Amino acid sequence: MTLQEEISRRRTFAVIAHPDAGKTTLTEKLLLFGGAIHVAGAVKSNKIKKGATSDFMEIERQRGISVATSVMGFEYRGRKINILDTPGHEDFAEDTYRTLTAVDSVIIVIDGAKGVESQTRKLMEVCRMRNTPVIVYINKLDRPCKDPFDLLDEVEKELKIRVRPLSFPISSGTTLKGVYNIYEEQLSLFTSDERQTADASTVEIRDLKSPLLAEHIGERYAAQLRDDLELVQGVYDPFDRDAYLRGESAPVFFGSAVNNFGVRELLECFIRIAPAPRTATAESRTVEPDEPKMSGFVFKIHANMDPNHRDRIAFLKICSGTFERNRNYLHVRSGKQLKFSSPTAFMAEKKSVIDYAYPGDIVGLHDTGNFAIGDTFTEGEKLKFTGIPSFSPEQFRYIENADPLKFKQLAKGIDQLMDEGVAQLFTSNLNGRKIIGTVGALQFEVIQYRLEHEYGAACRWEPISIHKACWIRSDNAEQLADFKRRKHTNMAVDKHGRDVFLADTSYALALAQENFKDIRFYFTSEF
CATH class of the missing domain: 3.40.50.300 (P-loop containing nucleotide triphosphate hydrolases)
Known part of the structure; x- marks a missing residue:
């Protein structure tokens, strides 16, 4: 195959969502339909010790959440698909933000009962900054959900993007009958209780007036579906792939990942419309x-x-x-x-x-x-790709060695974990103590757990009062030296030896910015 053919058959995307919207379950079911795995591991079920394929760290299995981005690749209908399953928990948002720099499109998972949640909004902002094409998957139809039209309105309003449903649910919760695939004009019925494999019955119904529809789902639901689809065609613009690729419009699918509802429809449509690798x-x-x-x-x-x-x-x-x-x-x-x-x-x-x-x-x-x-x-050119920042941490603690005999293990563990970008290490100029800065409190637990279980090192945390860490630079060497002398107790260096100002209050930060005009204060490490 030529390079151009290899590029055009690739689809690299991330699955993102608020915690517990069913992101990892959906990832797993996409792998199942893609034939990459043959039995899905129940993500949180203790009966099945397998655990989700994408949650492979011990701590992820214990908590039932994803704390690191994992990558999975598989072949499907002549396409090479690369899925990146990201952490949903906001304490691990930085890993997710960086992952979004490496993908060409995104699937956002939304819980049908809860609607759009805070973390989903933040992730959408990152997608908007990069004009990343977005598909929305409204999940958990097997539970009582909000009205589909209310959900579509909420997605438009909260995520600030035009939507176009490409599938539509027939009821939800215990009365869920299936999903109508508008894109392919097919009705998917899910009578099977087989959740672990990719078996699902689909009926092709091109004409919605056909008596076949009522035979399969009952007259009441058939009438409701006809009304709903008429409304969809009347209210929403026809699907425009170019608007989707520009990040201006989002196709919406409905389903229940845990029951395999609507996953095949999503995957089939995705491989047709999603972009190949972009610039x-x-x-x-x-x-x-x-x-x-x-x-x-x-x-x-x-x-x-x-x-x-x-x-x-x-x-x-x-x-x-x-x-x-x-x-x-x-x-x-x-x-x-x-x-x-x-x-x-x-x-x-x-x-x-x-x-x-x-x-x-x-x-x-x-x-x-x-x-x-x-x-x-x-291959020789001196390039530097942009848009892969580390963010200024929001929580800080001193890290202390809890076992003097394991000093080397602790040093190595901290060094390697900080390279992952899960947290940032600062060394105080005042006393040489090591300070760990993270985006969220859960990170401290994960670091402590991984130091103990992966490096055999024990650590303890001690409190420190810091409002914000910011990197500083200046072309005025005299003013920079004066600033570092005056703020000696609040100065530190990061892992790469760059100067960092640890402001203990927002007032102290504002005052420093006002008094030292020639110093530039950065809140992401990409400068």
Whole structure:
């Protein structure tokens, strides 16, 4: 296949949602319909010890939430599909924001009973900033849900995007009869109780006036469906793929991922309308996927994917050209030429060595501690891709060693976990103590758990009062030196040795910004 053919058959997307909307369950069912797995693991069921395919860290299985983005690739109807399942919990939002830099489109999952929730709004803002095409999947129809039209209005109003339903539910909760696929004019009936495999009966009904409809779902529901679909055609604009690709309009599907309702419809439509790999923005220019030379960037690092081997994997998104095993590539930040003998493709924690990868693919590179999030690899050109920031943390604690005999393990654990970008490490200029900053409180629990279980190190947390951390820079060396001298007790350096001002109150921060006009204060690390 030519490079152009490989690009056009790829679909790389993220599944995003508020916690508990059913994101990981939907990911699992997409894999099931794609034939990548044959039995779905019940995500939170303790009876089935398998757990969700995409939640492979021990702590994720215990809590029933995703705390790290996982990558899964599979082939479906001649397409190569790469799914990135992201954490929904807001404490892990930073991982999700960075993941959105590596995808070409997004599926947003919404709970049909709860509607649009706070985290969904924030994630939509990130998609809007990047003009990422969005498909909405309204989930949990097996439970009593809000009226479908109310939900569609809520999505339009809250997410500030035009919607167009491409499937429509026939009731919800205990009276749920199925889903009508407007896109393909098919009725999907789900009489089967078989939830673990991809069996579902569909009836093709081109003419809604056909008596077949009432035979399958009853006269009352048939009349209701006819009325609803008439309203859909009258109220919503016809589906416009170009508007979807520009991020201006969102197709909407209804279903119940846990019962396999409406998942096949979503997948079939997705592979037809979703974009192939798109252009990537670097500081110096725009990179087209069909350029012959390879380029890509690291958007995530994961330590201990296999705790037995203590391995670190850097996730590389290929932006252009063909990535080849055992070929030299320039690691732009260090200026070194590196080659990779065992680049891997993913199926959650299962990995297989690959010889080639193409734009849109996510490749795992074994990392001995040389890589950082945002690193670029090319065939020689000095590119730096933009839009992969670290955000200023909002919660801070001192980290202390709880076991003096395990000092080395703790240092190594902190070092590797910080490289993942789950949290940020600051070293105080005043006393040399280590301070961990995170976006949310749950991160501290995850760090403590992973230090103990993956590195055999024990830590304890001590409180510290910090309102905000911001990176500082100035062209006025004298003023910068004066600022650092006066604010010595509030100064620290981050993992890369950059100056950070730890303001203890919002007033102190405002005052510093007012008094030191030549100093620039940054609240994301990308500057």
